[in-house]
Amino acid sequence: MRREAAAIRREWLGHLLSTRPADRPAAEAAISELYLLIGLDPPRFHWVSSPAAALLTVPPRRRLRATEVLERLDEWPVPARLSRLLGELRGKVDRRMRENLRFRARRLLDTLIQQEISVSLARSFDAVARTQIRAAYLFPPWRFPSWYGMLCVSHMAYYDALRRMTGMAFGPWEERVLDLWTTVNRSCILWWPRTDTCTVSERPVAMHTEVWGDEGEVRLHHADGPAVRYADGWDVHAWHGTSVPSWVIDDPSVERIAREENVEIRRCAIERVGWAEYIDRAGLRLVASAPDPGNPGAELRLYDMRGNTRVLLAVNGSAERDGHRRRYGLTVPGHFSDPIAAAGWTYGLSAEQYSQLVRRT
Structure with a gap:
């Protein structure tokens, strides 16, 4: 059945x-x-x-x-x-x-x-x-x-x-x-x-999707152009299901990312570049790094970002569909100087509580 x-x-x-x-x-x-x-x-x-x-x-x-x-x-x-x-x-x-x-x-x-x-x-x-x-x-x-x-x-x-x-x-x-x-x-x-x-x-005359759910659910995604395109030229760019301006896919420069006020669009643009490459291009200063207690073998890295914000670079605790574990960034308040405390904050935990995790996902 x-x-x-x-x-x-x-x-x-x-x-x-x-x-x-x-x-x-x-x-x-x-x-x-x-x-x-x-x-x-x-x-x-x-x-x-x-x-x-x-x-x-x-x-x-x-x-x-x-x-x-x-x-x-x-x-x-x-x-x-x-x-x-x-x-x-x-x-x-x-x-x-x-x-x-x-x-x-x-x-x-x-x-x-x-x-x-x-x-x-x-x-x-x-x-x-x-x-x-x-x-x-x-x-x-x-x-x-x-x-x-x-x-x-x-x-x-x-x-x-x-x-x-x-x-x-x-x-x-x-x-x-x-x-x-x-x-x-x-x-x-x-x-x-x-x-x-x-x-x-x-x-539409073209549509690009990716599987994202356990029962075959799909969402719009295309890393090399519009995810949806119609005959009259109207199109929609999308990054892993999020509708984004065309520059996020076609030209995600550090300058455009810095000017973007929408947090989700900024995140998508950075992911399009790659967090490690973005950090290098933007010249973000490393505040501190530490082994990730919730993800053995991975490292947490905390960087300064614009304004009163810092970004925590982490590795996903579970593998993607292609078998790789994705590196991603999370914005945290600028007062954090300890990457473990910053990681705990993203889960609503203290640094001590996060340190006691067996493994996060």
């Missing part, structure tokens, strides 16, 4: 990461049917080349309503009605599922599907699609329109797995709605439904 679940997860992950041109006829037909199901005429379709262009262009001979602006996406009437349709589908399927999964073996199978398919794909969607959306529209982490959650492939992958792995029967209405949402998920990724016009983004 785990092998079958992994195969279904890979299949749906392939749809999420696809760089093939969108299947426009299939997407338009399915979205038109969804409009009919909520009592609306099929919309006019406005295809754009990237998510960045989606809400920055106005379809020909169409004017946006005052309510149909990005800041009020969750108030748009059509996304709200489609969300209710999906909620109704979930309610019907969940009731049917409870009837079909009364036996312990079936409940265990449902748990397996959720853990190895739904949760894994939701994490990958967040790390791939949401990263692009935030890069395009600069949404803060605490304010992210719920409509994008409706587009996550994990929902349809879950129901697809239920049908294929449990043999659970669905009613005609449920089958129809499931098939329509599934077709949209497989044909394109991002779309924005308005009352009479639906804007749909093409897929």
Whole structure:
């Protein structure tokens, strides 16, 4: 069963990461049917080349309503009605599922599907699609329109797995709605439904990811250029899942790093250079070094940095996927002069408590 679940997860992950041109006829037909199901005429379709262009262009001979602006996406009437349709589908399927999964073996199978398919794909969607959306529209982490959650492939992958792995029967209405949402998920990724016009983004022409989770989760990462690139030239640079300005990947100079105020972006840029090389290029002064009691055979090195800050250079306690142990830097307050005390501070421990660790990870 785990092998079958992994195969279904890979299949749906392939749809999420696809760089093939969108299947426009299939997407338009399915979205038109969804409009009919909520009592609306099929919309006019406005295809754009990237998510960045989606809400920055106005379809020909169409004017946006005052309510149909990005800041009020969750108030748009059509996304709200489609969300209710999906909620109704979930309610019907969940009731049917409870009837079909009364036996312990079936409940265990449902748990397996959720853990190895739904949760894994939701994490990958967040790390791939949401990263692009935030890069395009600069949404803060605490304010992210719920409509994008409706587009996550994990929902349809879950129901697809239920049908294929449990043999659970669905009613005609449920089958129809499931098939329509599934077709949209497989044909394109991002779309924005308005009352009479639906804007749909093409897929990217290039995408680079890395595996970062135990269940095959992926995130955007590319050390030699954009992690995602669209046909119109819009792109997203990413370092191990963090969206960064292009200079972090293309030209991470000491001067640019020094001017960067965002701590996460500065960290990514330094990692791109390599901590040891950055310390050498920047001419950081070594304050002190000591054997790492929490990581036998490794050394802690404490350096002065700009302002009232110091950086602790350490070696990861566990190996990466390639078998190497990564060297990384942690910023600590400038009053530390003992690298062991600084290392303890990063764990919320005193120097004495950190010294007694058997091994950290």
